[in-house]
Amino acid sequence: xxxTAECTDDxxxxxxxxxxxxxxxxxxxxxxxxxxxxxxxIGDRFNHDRYIVVRKLGWGHFSTxxxxxxxxxxxxxxxxxxKAASHFTQSALDEVKLLEKVNRANPENAGWQYxxxxxxxxxxxxxxxxxxxxxxxxxxxxxxxxxxxxxYRGIPTPIVKRISRQILLGLDYxxxxxxxxHTDLKPENVLxxxxxxxxxxxKITNDSLxxxxxxxxxxxTPSNHATATTETTESNETDEPVTEVxxxxxxxxVDTTGMTKNQKKKLKKKLKKKQAEATGTTTxxxxxxxxxxxxxxxxxxxxxxxNLSLSESxxxxxxxxxxxxxxxxxxxxxKDDDLKAFDKITVKIADFGNACxxxxxxxxxxxxxxxxxxxxxxxxxxxDRADIWSMACMVFELLTGEFLFDPRAGSKYNKDDDHLAQVxxxxxVVPRSLTMGxxxxxxxxxxxxxxxxxxxxxxxxxRDVLHDSFLVPPAEADLLSSFLSPMLEVDADxxxxxxxxxxxxxxxxE
Numbered sequence: 001x002x003x004t005a006e007c008t009d010d011x012x013x014x015x016x017x018x019x020x021x022x023x024x025x026x027x028x029x030x031x032x033x034x035x036x037x038x039x040x041x042i043g044d045r046f047n048h049d050r051y052i053v054v055r056k057l058g059w060g061h062f063s064t065x066x067x068x069x070x071x072x073x074x075x076x077x078x079x080x081x082x083k084a085a086s087h088f089t090q091s092a093l094d095e096v097k098l099l100e101k102v103n104r105a106n107p108e109n110a111g112w113q114y115x116x117x118x119x120x121x122x123x124x125x126x127x128x129x130x131x132x133x134x135x136x137x138x139x140x141x142x143x144x145x146x147x148x149x150x151x152y153r154g155i156p157t158p159i160v161k162r163i164s165r166q167i168l169l170g171l172d173y174x175x176x177x178x179x180x181x182h183t184d185l186k187p188e189n190v191l192x193x194x195x196x197x198x199x200x201x202x203k204i205t206n207d208s209l210x211x212x213x214x215x216x217x218x219x220x221t222p223s224n225h226a227t228a229t230t231e232t233t234e235s236n237e238t239d240e241p242v243t244e245v246x247x248x249x250x251x252x253x254v255d256t257t258g259m260t261k262n263q264k265k266k267l268k269k270k271l272k273k274k275q276a277e278a279t280g281t282t283t284x285x286x287x288x289x290x291x292x293x294x295x296x297x298x299x300x301x302x303x304x305x306x307n308l309s310l311s312e313s314x315x316x317x318x319x320x321x322x323x324x325x326x327x328x329x330x331x332x333x334x335k336d337d338d339l340k341a342f343d344k345i346t347v348k349i350a351d352f353g354n355a356c357x358x359x360x361x362x363x364x365x366x367x368x369x370x371x372x373x374x375x376x377x378x379x380x381x382x383x384d385r386a387d388i389w390s391m392a393c394m395v396f397e398l399l400t401g402e403f404l405f406d407p408r409a410g411s412k413y414n415k416d417d418d419h420l421a422q423v424x425x426x427x428x429v430v431p432r433s434l435t436m437g438x439x440x441x442x443x444x445x446x447x448x449x450x451x452x453x454x455x456x457x458x459x460x461x462x463r464d465v466l467h468d469s470f471l472v473p474p475a476e477a478d479l480l481s482s483f484l485s486p487m488l489e490v491d492a493d494x495x496x497x498x499x500x501x502x503x504x505x506x507x508x509x510e
Contacts, residue, residue: 029316032316033128036085038081039126040056047122051070051077054066056320059321065079068135075198077138080135085418089131089132092132096134098178105178106177113346114166119136120134121134138194138198143347152401152402154399154470165507168391168498171388177500180491186370189349189350189351190347190394194326194329195330196329216236327341348483356408363382367390370404372390376417377438380438385492399470404426405419405423413454415453421457424457462481482506483506486500
């Protein structure tokens with residue numbers, strides 16, 4: 001088994017000691033093209049000026065996500081802007097339908113509160129095409145960040161129990177109440193909820209908006225990428241008036257609280273100079289000529305001037321992500337206080353971009369490799385039990401900091417061969433559903449139910465792995481093994497449900 005540190009992209013690294021987690025890894029500038037990402041600047045407005053972009057929260061291969069102020073509700077939202085290509089658009093529209101079902105199925109169910117909630121959705125037209133946009137409640141870092149916080153040595157068991165119970169309640173709600181399979185459950189897709197986050201966000205945003213010029217709908221926009229139209233996602237045909245975005249002050253996203261007028265003036269001059277150097281703009285008749293609004297994020301400046309952007313092309317700059325650090329918001333900064341914040345942690349399942357309705361007949365490949373269930377590998381029909389397999393893999397990772405299954409290709413076998421071998425070594429069973437029930441079963445198994453490409457297996461029990469490799473005390477290893485093993489049942493038809501496993505004593509033991 002390998003540590004996740006060696007096998008996952010480091011997309012949420014570099015903890016700040018202030019209020020956010022900065023990222024060195026950002027989207028590719030080349031993806032800002034027709035059918036790709038929509039170029040966004042701090043201060044841009046969406047959905048008829050309802051949402052004002054405040055900072056960047058993150059990105060994925062299908063979308064970018066931004067913190068925005070909702071001027072209608074006076075609350076903050078996470079604004080997800082999907083790439084414009086038709087296949088991304090269709091997936092996003094499917095995601096909206098699934099999320100609407102999640103929202104309305106049964107809000108009284110205990111699991112409802114552990115699913116990230118869709119608030120709004122609409123179209124936005126820009127230079128790269130027409131984008132589906134969604135707004136969600138603002139959440140913090142992912143469980144991958146939490147794993148990293150504990151240096152890949154495992155999160156304390158009481159915290160993992162609390163997290164596991166909440167995720168299982170969420171899965172039970174998805175499966176039984178909504179008829180939805182998530183299909184990509186993993187630490188990156190479970191986010192931390194931050195109590196009273198709005199109070200903190202209002203504080204940082206009010207200052208930013210205070211320095212921003214008042215919006216004038218007749219004002220011409222300084223950059224073509226800011227020009228766009230918006231409409232609801234109910235229709236793709238409506239022609240809406242152009243939404244123009246005003247130029248943004250270089251100080252608009254900088255915390256200047258406590259600065260004198262002279263200090264602000266000096267900082268503004270320094271920022272403009274730095275921006276000119278970065279964008280290659282020139283001075284004509286004493287006036288700066290800039291091709292875009294400033295791309296300085298609220299998180300880019302801390303006790304001085306940080307990098308204005310990670311990369312740029314034709315004046316457009318990629319803004320660094322800044323994920324909300326819930327411990328910094330909730331604590332007074334001491335290490336002990338940070339740990340106390342985890343004691344009452346609440347998490348929510350997010351990212352339904354790959355989710356499916358449960359009543360379908362599916363055999364296509366789903367799930368990120370390390371969390372992929374055996375029926376998916378062999379091309380057999382899969383159901384909501386695939387999520388349960390991923391859940392067990394994730395709980396093991398949260399507790400140990402390592403993957404339960406981490407397949408590698410060899411000279412005579414591929415990753416799928418090794419993955420199945422690791423599953424059989426641990427669970428010590430090879431059901432017919434695996435050897436004969438999948439479209440690709442014959443590629444991995446011979447007629448005797450033996451692996452074709454890997455002959456020598458080293459069997460081990462899960463409780464022995466926990467005890468010998470991770471020094472879990474015998475009694476605790478036995479109890480934890482009895483909790484995980486039913487979720488790792490190789491025959492999917494015999495695998496336990498989320499509803500059933502919620503009654504296990506490991507979850508309810510203090």
